[in-house]
Amino acid sequence: MIFKNIFDYILALILLIFLVGLIVLLIVVCSFDTKQFGIFEQNRVGKNAKLFKIYKLRTMKGVSKSNITTLKDHDITPLGKILRKYKLDELPQLFNIIKGEMSFVGPRPDVVGYADKLIDEDRIILSVKPGITGPAQIKYKNEEQLLAEVENPRLYNDEVLWKDKVLINVQYVKEWTFKKDIIYLLHTVFK
Numbered sequence: 001m002i003f004k005n006i007f008d009y010i011l012a013l014i015l016l017i018f019l020v021g022l023i024v025l026l027i028v029v030c031s032f033d034t035k036q037f038g039i040f041e042q043n044r045v046g047k048n049a050k051l052f053k054i055y056k057l058r059t060m061k062g063v064s065k066s067n068i069t070t071l072k073d074h075d076i077t078p079l080g081k082i083l084r085k086y087k088l089d090e091l092p093q094l095f096n097i098i099k100g101e102m103s104f105v106g107p108r109p110d111v112v113g114y115a116d117k118l119i120d121e122d123r124i125i126l127s128v129k130p131g132i133t134g135p136a137q138i139k140y141k142n143e144e145q146l147l148a149e150v151e152n153p154r155l156y157n158d159e160v161l162w163k164d165k166v167l168i169n170v171q172y173v174k175e176w177t178f179k180k181d182i183i184y185l186l187h188t189v190f191k
Helices: 002-034 078-085 093-098 120-127 135-139 143-148 153-174 178-190
Strands: 039-045 051-057 103-105 131-133
Touching: 002 051, 002 078, 002 093, 002 103, 002 178, 051 093, 103 178, 120 153, 131 135, 131 178, 135 153, 135 178, 143 153
Parallel strands: 103 131
Antiparallel strands: 039 051
């Protein structure tokens, strides 16, 4: 895993060198678009159940009413929809990687109220750094659309999506290899 940490840090540093101008520009544009500071921070549960602040570009106006976001959420700005579609709202998480809080690949960090529900073997998910992408994120890349199509998005998330993501993430941790991480990264970037 030490090689994974070194890889994450070096790749994040290289990407930041090339993307810092774009990130600053998007922060400014998102600030005007949402009428709030363009960076959104939220407490998430990381490795060893330690809380950290995740950084994202702000894509919604006002304060989110729920931890579940669907494409029907009218608070998402038109620009925000584009940023979310292409996952550009995730770019500030390069800083989370530099700080050692996240990895490029791993289970997505949950908010409090989900990670603390993990029991028994499922808690293995908390033994690794959370990631920007991973097998669960790839499978559910259209999660917001799926949630928009159901009558009760929260119930569907809690009873179907979250449970499946836990199974996928437990398997990811148990069967982790650096080669698989590279495949997940390539799949995320090129598909």
